[in-house]
Structure formats: structure tokens, C-alpha cells
Amino acid sequence: MHNVSPSFAQALDRVDMPVGDTGSGLLLVSSLATANSILEPYHLLLLERAKKIGADAVYFKNNADNRAPVAQVYLFDFSTGRQVDSIPELHRKVWSSTDVRIYFIITKSDLIVYNSSKPVIIKDGELAVQPFETLNLISDAKERFDEYSGRKFDNGSFWEIHKSQFSYNTTAYEKLISELRNARQKFNKQIVLDQKVANKLLIVSILIKYLEERVDIDADGNETRVFSKDIFNKAEFGFSANYVAAIENGILHANKYLLAILHFLSNHFGGHIFNILEDEVSKIESADIQPLADFLSGRIDGHQYVLWSQYSFNYLPIELISNIYEEFLENTKDNGVAYTPSFLVNFLIDETMPIHRPQRDYRILDPACGSGIFLVSAYKRLVDWWRVEKFHELGYWVKPNGSNLHELQQLLVQSVYGVDIATEAVSLAVFSLSLTLCDIFSPKVIWEDLKFSNLSGNIIAEDFFTWIIQAKNNQFDIIIGNPPFIEYPNSYVKQHGIMTMVDIDVTIPKNQSAILFTVLSEKLLAPKGLLCFILPSGPLLYNSSAKSINFRQRFFERYSIPQIIDFTYLSNTLFRNKGNEKNVAVAAVFIENNATKYDYIYHVIAKKLKVMVQRHYFEFDHYDFHLVKHREAVFDPLIWKSNLLGGGRLILLLNKLRALPTLKDYFSKQLGKTVAISEGYIKGKPDEEVTDEDIITGRYKLAPYLSGALTFESTDFTEHGIANTHPLVGNYFQRRRKEVNFRPPLLVIKKNIGSQTIPVVFSQVTLAYKKEFIGIHATDESLLLAIRETFANSNLYRFILSATSGRSGISRSVRTVLKKDILALPYLGRNQQYELGYLEQILVDDTLEYWLDFLAKENNIRALQPATLPDLQAYQQVLCEVLNSLFSSDSDLGRYVTIELTANSGFGVSIIQYVHHVNDAPHSTVAPTIIDALAVEKLVRDTLNATTRINRIIKLYEADRIILIKPLELRYWLRSIAIRDADEIVKDLYNAGY
Numbered sequence: 001m002h003n004v005s006p007s008f009a010q011a012l013d014r015v016d017m018p019v020g021d022t023g024s025g026l027l028l029v030s031s032l033a034t035a036n037s038i039l040e041p042y043h044l045l046l047l048e049r050a051k052k053i054g055a056d057a058v059y060f061k062n063n064a065d066n067r068a069p070v071a072q073v074y075l076f077d078f079s080t081g082r083q084v085d086s087i088p089e090l091h092r093k094v095w096s097s098t099d100v101r102i103y104f105i106i107t108k109s110d111l112i113v114y115n116s117s118k119p120v121i122i123k124d125g126e127l128a129v130q131p132f133e134t135l136n137l138i139s140d141a142k143e144r145f146d147e148y149s150g151r152k153f154d155n156g157s158f159w160e161i162h163k164s165q166f167s168y169n170t171t172a173y174e175k176l177i178s179e180l181r182n183a184r185q186k187f188n189k190q191i192v193l194d195q196k197v198a199n200k201l202l203i204v205s206i207l208i209k210y211l212e213e214r215v216d217i218d219a220d221g222n223e224t225r226v227f228s229k230d231i232f233n234k235a236e237f238g239f240s241a242n243y244v245a246a247i248e249n250g251i252l253h254a255n256k257y258l259l260a261i262l263h264f265l266s267n268h269f270g271g272h273i274f275n276i277l278e279d280e281v282s283k284i285e286s287a288d289i290q291p292l293a294d295f296l297s298g299r300i301d302g303h304q305y306v307l308w309s310q311y312s313f314n315y316l317p318i319e320l321i322s323n324i325y326e327e328f329l330e331n332t333k334d335n336g337v338a339y340t341p342s343f344l345v346n347f348l349i350d351e352t353m354p355i356h357r358p359q360r361d362y363r364i365l366d367p368a369c370g371s372g373i374f375l376v377s378a379y380k381r382l383v384d385w386w387r388v389e390k391f392h393e394l395g396y397w398v399k400p401n402g403s404n405l406h407e408l409q410q411l412l413v414q415s416v417y418g419v420d421i422a423t424e425a426v427s428l429a430v431f432s433l434s435l436t437l438c439d440i441f442s443p444k445v446i447w448e449d450l451k452f453s454n455l456s457g458n459i460i461a462e463d464f465f466t467w468i469i470q471a472k473n474n475q476f477d478i479i480i481g482n483p484p485f486i487e488y489p490n491s492y493v494k495q496h497g498i499m500t501m502v503d504i505d506v507t508i509p510k511n512q513s514a515i516l517f518t519v520l521s522e523k524l525l526a527p528k529g530l531l532c533f534i535l536p537s538g539p540l541l542y543n544s545s546a547k548s549i550n551f552r553q554r555f556f557e558r559y560s561i562p563q564i565i566d567f568t569y570l571s572n573t574l575f576r577n578k579g580n581e582k583n584v585a586v587a588a589v590f591i592e593n594n595a596t597k598y599d600y601i602y603h604v605i606a607k608k609l610k611v612m613v614q615r616h617y618f619e620f621d622h623y624d625f626h627l628v629k630h631r632e633a634v635f636d637p638l639i640w641k642s643n644l645l646g647g648g649r650l651i652l653l654l655n656k657l658r659a660l661p662t663l664k665d666y667f668s669k670q671l672g673k674t675v676a677i678s679e680g681y682i683k684g685k686p687d688e689e690v691t692d693e694d695i696i697t698g699r700y701k702l703a704p705y706l707s708g709a710l711t712f713e714s715t716d717f718t719e720h721g722i723a724n725t726h727p728l729v730g731n732y733f734q735r736r737r738k739e740v741n742f743r744p745p746l747l748v749i750k751k752n753i754g755s756q757t758i759p760v761v762f763s764q765v766t767l768a769y770k771k772e773f774i775g776i777h778a779t780d781e782s783l784l785l786a787i788r789e790t791f792a793n794s795n796l797y798r799f800i801l802s803a804t805s806g807r808s809g810i811s812r813s814v815r816t817v818l819k820k821d822i823l824a825l826p827y828l829g830r831n832q833q834y835e836l837g838y839l840e841q842i843l844v845d846d847t848l849e850y851w852l853d854f855l856a857k858e859n860n861i862r863a864l865q866p867a868t869l870p871d872l873q874a875y876q877q878v879l880c881e882v883l884n885s886l887f888s889s890d891s892d893l894g895r896y897v898t899i900e901l902t903a904n905s906g907f908g909v910s911i912i913q914y915v916h917h918v919n920d921a922p923h924s925t926v927a928p929t930i931i932d933a934l935a936v937e938k939l940v941r942d943t944l945n946a947t948t949r950i951n952r953i954i955k956l957y958e959a960d961r962i963i964l965i966k967p968l969e970l971r972y973w974l975r976s977i978a979i980r981d982a983d984e985i986v987k988d989l990y991n992a993g994y
Contacts, residue, residue, distance in 0.1 A: 004028070007079035008056070010137055011106040017059050017075075017150040025060040025072070025150060032397060041355045041388045042068045044397050046099070050074055053093050053315065055103070059150055061617070068350045070617040072153040074103035074116075088120045088127035095119050096312040098173050101166045102132070104148070111135045113148060117166045119175060119310040127310075132165070155906055155967055156609070156619060160864070173342065176311065190291040196424065197280050201292055203428070204262065204274055207435060208243050209296060213313040214443050226443040236260050247293045254285040271452020273434050317342075318376065318432075318439040340373055340482045340534070344574065347618050348588055349377045351565070352478055352532045358385035359477065362415055366481035367464045367521050369418030372429030374481050375459075376436050379416050383408060383440055402445045409437065409453050417476070418459045419467050426461040433459070465498055468520055472501075475526035482534040483517035485584065509539040509548045518589070522559065525593035537568045537587040537810065541640040544806035544820070549637045556601075556633040560594040563602035568644060568810060569855060570606055585810050600627040603643045608854060608861065622953040623647075623977065641803055645851045646843075648980035653840050654803055657796075660826035660834060663787075667776075667823075676777040678741035679819050680769035681706060684734030695732070703736035709768040717750050717773070719759045728768045735771070742766050745781040747788060749774045749822060753801050753808060753815040753852075758822075760791045774819050786830040796834065797825055799844040802852050814856035839979055842878065846976035854971075863971035869903045875973045876901055876910055882982035883912075899961070903968060910964040955981075957988065 004012075004019055012019055017026040027043060029051045039047075043060065046069065050058045059073040074094060087105070094103055094116040101117035115132040122128070135144050152158035159166065168174055191198050214226040232240040238249035238257040250257030259281060266274035276284070353359075362382065366374045383400070386408065390398040400408060412433060420426050434452045441450065460467060488511040501520055508515050514535045522531055539548060541564070564587050567574055571585040603626040606618060626643040632651075633639065638658065642651040667675050684690075684700065694700040711728040748769050750759035761767075762784055769775055778784050791797060802808055805821040826834060836844060850863040876898050884895045900911040953972070954965040962985060966972040 003030070004056075005077055005079045007108045007137065008075075008077040008106050011104070011111045012057070012075070014135075014137065014142075014145040015104075015111070015148045015150060016146075017057075017073075019057075025062050025069075025154065026057055026075075027060065028057045029055055040069070041384065041391065044391070045355075045384065046071045048397070048399075049097065049099055053097055053099075054090065058100075059153060061153055061156075068346075068355070071100050072102070074100050076103065076105045078105050079108045086127075087114075088129045091116065091129040092120050092127060092310060092312050093315045095310070096172050096315040098171055098317055101171070109137055111137060111145070111148075115165060117168070118170045119172070122310070151906065157906060157967075160609075172311065172316065176316075187291050187295050191287060191289060193287045193289070194283055197283050199424070200276075200280070201284070201289070202295070203431060205243070205292065205296055207273070207431070208261070208265070210313045210316075210435070211438065211446070212243055214438065214446065215314055216442055224443045226438075226446045232261070236264075244293050244297045247289060247296070251288070251290055251293075255287070255289055258289065259284060269450060269452050271430075271434055271454055272456075273431060273452050318380075318436050340370075341574065342373065342377075343617065344534075345373050345377050348480065348532055348534075349374075349381050351588075352480060352530055352590070353378065353381045353385075355381065355384050355388060358388050362478070363476045363526070364416050365474075365476040365479045365521075365524065366418045367468075367479065367517060368481050368483040369420050369429050369459065370422075370425050370482075372418060372432040372459070375416050375418050375429060376432050378478070378480065379412055379433060379436055380440075382411055382415055386411065399442075400440050401442065402449045405441065405445060405449050408440065412437070413453050413455070413458065416458055419462060419464050420459075421461070421463045423461045426459050429459045430455045464517065465520070468501070468524070472523060474524055475529070476524050477526050477529050479521045479524060479529070479531045480533070483514040485536050486513040487511055488513055488516070507547050507551065509543060509545070509551055512536065512539045515539060515551075518591070519555075522591055522593070525591075527593055529593045531591040531593075532588060534586050534588050537566060537585045538806065540564075540587055540589060541566070542568075542585075542806045542810045544637065544804070544818075548806070552637065553634050556630070560592045560597050561590060561601050561633075562592060562598055563590050563604060564588070565590075565604045565606060566640075566644065567606045569608040571810075571812075572858065573608070583812055597630055599630055601630065601633050602626070603628050603640065605644060608858075609864070621972075623972070623980070638804060641806075641809075644809070644855075645803055645847050646976055646980075648843075648976065648983065649839070650803065650843055650847070650976075653843055654800075657800055657826055657834065658804075661828060662824050663827045664823040666827045666829070670778075674779045676738065676740045676775075677823070678737050678775055680741075680771050680773045680775060681733050681737055682735035682771050683730055684732075687730050687732050690732045700732040700734055701736055702731055703733045703739075704731075705739040705742065705766075706733060706736060706768045707731050709742065709766050711768040711770075714750075714770065714772050717748075717759055717761070719754045719757050722761055725767075740777055741775050742768055743777050745778060745784055747776040747778075747784040749776070749791065751817050751819065751822065753798050753817060755815075757793070757795075758791045758797055758801070760788050762788050774822055783830070787827070790827070790833065794833065795848060796836065796844060799847055800825055802847060809852070809855040814852065839878075839882070842975045842979065846974050850971070850974060863969070863974070865970050867903065867908060867968050867970045867973040869901070871970055871973045872901050872903055872908050872910065874975055875978045876912070878975045878978035879910070879982050880912060882979055883985065886982070886986050887914075896962075906968055908966055908968045908973060910966075912962050914960040955985065955988070957992070 009019055012026065019026060019028065027039070027047060029047050031039060032044065032047050032051060046060070047058060050071065053074065054076065055074040056077040057075040058071050059075065060069040061072050062069045076090070091114060094100065094114075095118070101115070103114050103116050105112045105114065112134050113132040114129065120127045120129045135148075146152075148158070152161070187202065188195055188198050193201075211226045216224045232238075232242060232246045236257075237246045237260055238253075240246035240249050240257065243261065246257040246261055247255070250259075259276065262274045262276050266272070266276075362385075364375065364378045364382075366372070366378075369375055387398055387400070416433065418426070418429050420429065433455060437450060437452070438446050490511065498516060498520070501523070508519070514533065518531070518533050518535065521533070525531055539551075541552070543549075566587040568585040568587065572583055574586065575584060604620060605624045605626070606620070607624060609619060623646075626647045628639055628643070636651070636655070638654045639651055642654055667677060671677065681703070685694075690700045706728055707730060708727050710725040712722050712725045716723040716725075743766060744764045746763045746767055748761045748763060748767055750773055752759055752772075764781075767775075776784060776787070801817050801821055804824065805817040807821070808814055808817050828834065854861055854863050880896045880898065887894070887896075894914055894916040896912045896914050898911075899913045900909065902909040954963070956963040956965075964981065971977070
């Protein structure tokens with residue numbers, strides 16, 4: 001029995017979130033009181049967080065395969081005269097919690113929509129918030145309510161439609177971190193205090209502010225706080241009203257009250273969290289710390305300070321506070337530090353430590369832990385497991401209390417380990433883990449019972465490559481993290497004796513530190529243990545150098561790898577935060593300590609969808625999963641790029657093309673005789689900066705054949721030719737190349753795929769071209785002209801470069817390629833070209849028109865646009881053609897034909913039927929029906945038993961008919977997808993005995 005008000009129930013029905021519908025994603029918060037086996041642990045945890053805010057219901061996007069559901073909407077019932085906080089205060093809580101970006105308030109007459117991705121505003125010193133939209137339950141039309149239908153949250157279309165209004169940039173996560181960065185810079189300039197001490201004051205102050213606000217309110221409205229309201233109203237603290245007042249009251253007294261508070265809290269909580277060292281005390285005593293008070297009070301305009309009142313620290317997720325500490329780690333090119341977004345950390349914890357599989361005596365290691373964000377999430381999952389086991393044991397949902405404190409603290413001490421080379425990072429990691437305990441327990445338990453554990457034996461400040469020598473006999477059940485991306489010099493590797501510890505007897509590509517961390521950390525895995533690292537996807541999967549390919553072969557031979565989740569599409573967004581932008585293609589690799597290898601590796605592609613770019617959640621569909629045979633992983637270097645660009649038959653085409661003679665082969669016998677090939681010059685410094693030492697050591701050399709020669713800027717060299725040339729100024733060059741490489745007849749090729757053709761120019765005069773170009777000099781002018789024609793008129797070459805280059809789409813540029821990529825292009829000779837088959841041409845066209853566009857662009861991606869009926873018709877035609885070519889060699893025999901094609905709002909439906917003779921009319925044991933949008937949604941739910949975006953592609957086999965139901969986005973209805981669908985249908989029918 002669901003006890004909800006009539007107005008609340010009516011509003012939920014109008015937005016297709018009915019109470020009690022098992023196919024719906026709606027759950028009442030009151031379900032917590034009667035929690036039973038129907039509710040999944042993930043739901044219980046999220047409902048508990050919603051209850052803390054005061055929500056009455058939550059609408060979830062549920063996922064299949066026991067993957068974590070995602071809270072989409074909080075719903076508040078205001079229709080019964082319930083006494084609640086003011087709407088701005090409620091908004092402040094929801095925004096601070098970061099759990100949802102939209103919530104509904106339902107009154108007797110209206111459904112009021114609020115955008116909780118944006119903070120409250122401060123107007124005349126008061127908090128204020130405006131509704132996103134108000135809908136009247138009686139008078140407004142169905143279409144207005146459909147805009148907020150649960151179906152649109154199920155299939156993600158709401159976030160696609162409203163992508164600009166619910167931006168990640170205004171969420172509490174991004175706002176607090178980016179503004180804190182600005183405020184910290186100003187604070188450090190103003191306070192005139194040793195930076196490490198200033199950072200320490202900021203960090204402990206954030207914790208104190210969290211503890212000041214930490215409050216629980218029971219059903220009767222009674223408050224329980226960590227700090228009593230008058231805790232600082234004592235003589236030793238200057239009879240202060242709060243922490244900020246104590247700081248200010250002590251400024252004229254050598255900051256005695258601040259130091260007294262820190263000493264008091266250090267004694268009370270233990271664990272060295274609030275400890276101030278003797279040399280730090282003297283520095284603080286002599287400092288003007290008014291900027292600290294200003295920072296915490298919210299009195300200074302222009303930076304974070306005015307925003308403190310927008311946050312409710314009582315509701316900020318503990319991961320966010322841990323992320324704040326990440327900001328205190330210096331980020332330089334040398335240390336490879338990267339801010340790991342919480343939604344990525346939590347996703348990987350769900351993948352490696354799923355909540356429905358509790359483990360005991362489980363040891364966790366992050367060998368490059370930074371401020372401990374992975375360790376915080378992992379420890380929280382250990383506590384989740386403890387709660388799940390209690391739930392199964394007792395039959396009800398248990399919130400940890402004082403009697404569980406010792407057990408859960410021991411769980412932390414015995415299970416969680418980290419290493420980092422930076423002492424400050426280690427301090428922050430200990431701090432973050434200690435703070436996590438505060439989040440688990442009630443204010444009463446925190447104040448009366450909590451003593452922070454000494455974690456000095458768990459979180460260790462040491463170089464990992466030194467630490468592992470002593471720790472090699474340790475074993476961990478999971479090793480997880482984001483190791484630094486640094487290319488170590490050979491001297492560093494030799495100095496640490498790193499390669500003597502590596503099982504793989506090949507060179508690690510460029511001594512990439514993240515890969516070194518991986519091959520060494522794997523040695524610490526317990527039997528059946530799991531390693532999950534975020535690694536640069538270029539060296540791991542895509543680089544095409546001989547060293548990289550050789551390394552990959554041994555890597556996949558050596559390790560048992562169940563899956564690789566590839567985030568290359570998200571290289572421009574995954575690690576991007578204001579003021580801390582990182583543009584890097586990464587993948588999460590999973591390695592198990594098993595004696596046997598997997599027959600297949602799942603290569604999962606995370607696409608550049610709005611829900612991921614805006615960090616709502618990760619979503620995957622059927623076409624994002626690619627099964628890579630173990631042999632392919634070892635021996636086929638193109639399989640990964642093929643999957644990145646759509647998969648299916650693409651790898652077959654690439655391997656056919658790879659077997660053809662190449663440009664390099666064609667020129668091999670003529671090189672050094674009648675043909676010269678080279679990249680262009682590198683000027684380096686201007687002549688006036690070249691030193692005598694540069695000249696003596698040969699770092700810079702004269703090149704009279706380049707001085708004064710015609711040259712051009714890279715931007716002036718386009719697919720239409722060279723727009724402008726000018727004489728090259730300079731005599732000394734860092735890389736000058738040979739004179740013959742610039743001599744006519746000359747073909748100059750830009751190392752760029754181009755939007756229509758590969759840019760290429762034939763020249764009968766000397767041209768001085770830069771390193772971004774390749775020059776081919778040949779005494780036979782007609783040879784160069786023939787090659788130019790092949791380049792200029794071949795989409796096939798653009799396709800091959802896109803699908804084989806280890807740089808294109810992996811590095812910062814989607815169109816940039818390498819010299820070796822161009823020389824590896826197939827060349828059959830003059831006036832000869834590879835003729836593509838019908839299906840091969842489709843693969844080429846779709847790769848260039850859609851998948852390359854998908855990799856390159858941030859907005860207006862064509863593959864994400866709605867599919868039209870002509871798109872579905874083109875898809876259907878190819879689908880039937882492929883099936884008919886596979887099932888029948890005689891056109892007089894049976895064939896598949898179209899009997900229905902429907903483009904609904906949200907979904908497309910394709911129905912094909914097998915007729916046994918050409919002249920037979922389509923028929924079926926079940927009469928064909930027009931499937932409307934609501935029926936499609938119901939079919940999706942009934943078929944999957946969950947509204948998942950991981951398995952959104954429905955294939956139903958019904959007598960002689962095949963029904964396909966897919967979202968109405970163009971990427972699901974491309975002709976190349978029709979080929980992949982047809983291949984899968986054939987496999988399904990074969991497995992079913994047809």
C-alpha cells in the first residue's frame with residue numbers, strides 16, 4: 001500500500017512516473033522503512049541520501065546487469081501542508097548534495113520544476129531561487145508534462161534536449177572546486193605565510209566548517225550536532241560565537257584562539273589530523289591571518305568568498321571535499337598529477353567492487369593515491385558491503401552507530417593502503433579517509449566516540465619504485481588508481497633498477513610511467529585479485545611504432561584481461577576543469593591474477609554523449625561493446641582503432657587493405673637514386689638566439705639551400721593549394737634535412753587527413769617546407785603527378801589514415817597523422833586503385849562522414865541528431881540486402897522484405913519478414929500492428945525488466961518476422977550499423993538452429 005496524497009499521485013501519473021508500477025523507476029523514500037529484498041542495495045543507499053535532503057520520492061534510471069542505478073529526479077510532496085524549510089534553503093541542500101540536477105515540488109495545484117544544477121542566488125543578502133517551469137495539474141496540456149516524462153529520463157533524451165540548461169559547469173562540484181582555486185591563489189598572496197602552512201590552515205578549516213555544519217534532524221525536528229552551538233563560547237577560545245569569530249578575536253593576540261582550537265580538536269579526535277607542528281606554530285603566531293577569516297566568512301567579493309552561503313557542507317558529498325584537497329596538489333608537467341573526476345572514480349569502483357558482491361578480508365591499494373579519492377570511494381564501498389551483509393542477516397537496512405565504530409575503523413586500518421611520492425598528498429589522503437568516517441556516523445557518535453586512527457602504516461610517503469622492492473611480498477585483492485603519465489628518461493629507469501622487476505622482456509613505450517606502474521603493481525595482486533588503472537590509451541592501444549606494437553603483443557600475452565573501457569572519445573572533456581584542463585586520451589584497463597587467459601576481451605567504447613560530457617553518468621549501449629579475440633589482441637594492432645570507429649566488418653576491410661603494396665614498398669628500390677622522401681625542416685630558435693656552443697656542438701647548422709627559399713605557413717597550405725608564400729628568413733636550422741628533399745620536381749604532402757581530401761601540392765620550384773609536411777622528390781615528374789591524382793581523388797586514403805593512424809583521433813588533433821602513416825598507404829601503381837565493394841564503400845563513407853565527425857567535434861555531431869524516415873529506409877534496405885545475400889544465392893527463393901517502418905518520438909521500429917518465394921505477399925502468424933511510442937516504451941521495459949541504456953537495442957524474433965526497436969538517433973540507423981545488425985541476426989538465427 002502506497003500512502004501518498006492524491007495530488008502527489010496525480011502529478012506522478014502525468015509525468016509517467018506512477019507509484020507502484022514495477023516497470024517505473026520511481027521509488028518512495030518511505031520504502032526505506034519497509035526495505036526488503038525487492039530493493040537493491042544501490043537503491044537503498046540513494047534513497048537514504050534523498051531522505052537526508054527531505055525528498056519524498058526518487059526517480060531512477062535503472063540499469064541491467066546489477067550496474068548502479070542513477071538518481072534522476074527528486075520529488076517533494078508539498079500538497080499536504082507539510083512544514084518544510086524555505087524553497088531557497090531546500091534548493092541549497094539539493095544543489096550541494098550533487099545527487100540530482102532537477103527536482104519537482106508538487107503542490108495541490110502545480111508541479112513546479114527546479115534546476116538544481118545551478119546554485120541559489122544571493123539577492124539583498126537573502127537566498128533566492130526561481131523555478132525552471134511551473135505546470136498546472138488541471139489546466140496544462142499533456143504535451144507540457146511530456147517534456148518531463150519519466151520516459152525521457154529513461155532514454156536520456158531529456159538531458160540531450162536540455163543540454164545547455166543543466167550544465168556541469170554550474171554544479172556544486174565544478175563551482176566549488178573552480179572557485180576555490182581562484183580564492184586559494186588570492187588567499188596565498190594576501191596571507192604572507194609559508195604556502196604549506198597556509199594550505200594546512202585551509203584544509204583543517206574546511207574540515208572544521210564541515211563539522212560545524214554537520215547536523216542530523218530527526219522526524220520530530222530535533223537537532224543533533226557534532227559541535228554544540230556554544231562550543232567556542234569559552235575563555236580559551238575568546239568567548240566566540242563560531243570558528244570564524246574565534247580566528248578574528250585572536251588576531252591581535254598572536255592568533256592564540258585559532259591555535260587553541262586546533263590543539264583542543266587534536267586532543268579530542270587524535271590521529272594527528274589537527275596537529276600543528278612546533279615550527280608551524282611560530283609561523284602562525286607571527287602571521288596576519290585575517291585573509292583566512294575573510295575566506296571562511298564570505299565577506300569578500302570577486303572570488304569564492306561570497307559563495308560560501310550557497311553551500312551546505314552538511315549535504316556536500318564527502319568525495320567532493322576529497323576533490324577539494326586534490327586542488328592543493330601542485331599540477332606540473334613533471335609530476336603527471338591529474339584531477340580525477342569523482343564520477344569516473346565512482347564508476348570504476350562500481351565496476352571493480354560491485355555492491356551486490358560483498359567481500360571480506362579485502363585489501364585495497366592505490367600506488368599513486370594523491371589525495372586519496374580512489375581510496376575514499378573504495379573504503380565507502382567496503383562500508384556498503386558491511387551494510388549489505390547486515391541487511392541480508394537482519395532483514396532491514398542498518399545505519400552504522402556507535403556500537404559499530406570500532407569494527408568499521410578496523411575495516412579501514414586493515415583494508416585500505418596507499419603510496420604517493422608527495423608528502424603533502426599523503427597527508428591529504430589520510431585527512432580524506434578520516435573525513436569519510438565523519439560522513440558515515442551521526443554527529444553524536446563523531447563527537448562522543450570517534451578517535452581518528454593513525455594511518456601512517458597505511459598511507460605511505462615514498463617513491464613507488466622504491467617502496468615496491470620492500471613490499472613485493474604483500475598481496476592486495478584490488479589495486480586501483482590513476483598513476484601519473486610521465487615519460488621517464490632512461491637514466492631514471494636504470495637508477496631505480498625498474499626493468500629488472502618487469503616480467504615483460506620488451507621496452508616499455510617511452511618509459512611511460514603509468515604502464516610501468518601497471519606491470520609492477522600486477523605483481524602485488526592476490527590470487528584472483530583485480531587491477532584497474534586509468535592509462536593513456538595511445539601507448540596502451542593505438543600507437544603504431546614497432547616498440548609499441550611489440551609491447552602490446554607481450555602485454556596481452558602475459559595478462560588475463562577481461563575488459564578495457566576506452567574513454568578516447570572523451571579526451572577533451574574527461575579531465576577538463578576550469579583552470580586545470582587536461583587533454584588526454586585514456587582507457588581503464590582491468591587485469592586479473594588468473595592463470596588462464598580470457599578467450600575474449602571486452603573493448604567498451606565510451607561515446608561523447610551529453611550525459612557523459614556533462615558528467616551526469618556513464619552510459620553504454622549494445623554497439624559500444626566489442627568482443628576482441630585473444631589472438632586479435634596479441635597480433636592485430638588495428639583491432640582497437642577499428643572498434644573505436646564502429647567495429648563490425650571494419651577490421652576485415654582494414655586487413656585486406658593492409659595486405660596491399662604500400663607507397664613505401666613502391667619507392668623502396670628507388671630511394672637514394674631517383675627518389676628522396678623526407679619530413680621538412682625544423683628552424684628552432686631565431687638566428688640571433690643561436691649561440692656559439694649551439695654551432696660548435698652541431699645542434700644548429702647552416703643550410704644555404706633553405707635560406708631565402710620560398711616557404712609558407714602551415715595554415716596557408718590547404719586542400720586547395722598554397723595561399724601565400726614568402727622567403728624563408730634564417731641561416732641556422734635545428735633540423736635542416738638534405739638539399740635534395742626540397743628540390744623540384746617536388747610533391748609536398750601535409751600530414752593531415754583534410755575535410756575533403758589529403759592536402760597535396762606539386763611544385764616545379766624549390767619549396768622549403770616544415771616538419772608538418774612530407775616532401776617527395778623524384779626525377780620522374782609524371783610519377784609525382786600520378787601520386788598527386790591518387791591522393792586528390794581518394795576518400796579511401798582519408799579513411800585508411802583515419803582508421804590506422806595511432807595519432808589521428810588519439811592525440812589532440814583528429815586529422816593529424818605521421819609520416820609513416822602516409823607511407824603505409826596502399827599504392828598499386830600509376831592509374832591503378834583498389835576498387836571497393838558495395839558494403840566496403842558504406843563502411844568507408846560512414847567512417848568519414850559520421851565517426852570521424854564524432855571524434856572531432858564537441859557540438860552539432862551528426863550521428864547524435866534525430867534519424868529521419870529516409871535514414872531508417874536506407875538502413876532497412878541495407879539490412880535486407882545483407883540478409884538476403886547471406887541466406888539465399890537464388891533470387892527466386894526466399895528473401896527478407898520490409899513490412900513496417902515507424903519513426904516514433906524517441907524510438908524507431910523496423911519490422912522485416914521472410915517470404916519464401918519472390919511473389920509471395922508478406923504474412924505472419926501475428927498480424928502486424930502500428931507500434932506507438934508508449935507501446936515501444938512498455939516493450940522496452942517488459943523485455944529488459946529495467947529501463948537501461950546499456951541494452952537499449954531490442955531484437956525480437958517472431959515466427960518469420962524480425963522486429964528491431966532502437967532509439968531514434970542517427971547513430972543507431974546508419975547503413976554501416978545495418979551491416980553489423982545483419983551479421984548479428986545471422987549469428988542469432990544460426991545459434992537458434994535455423
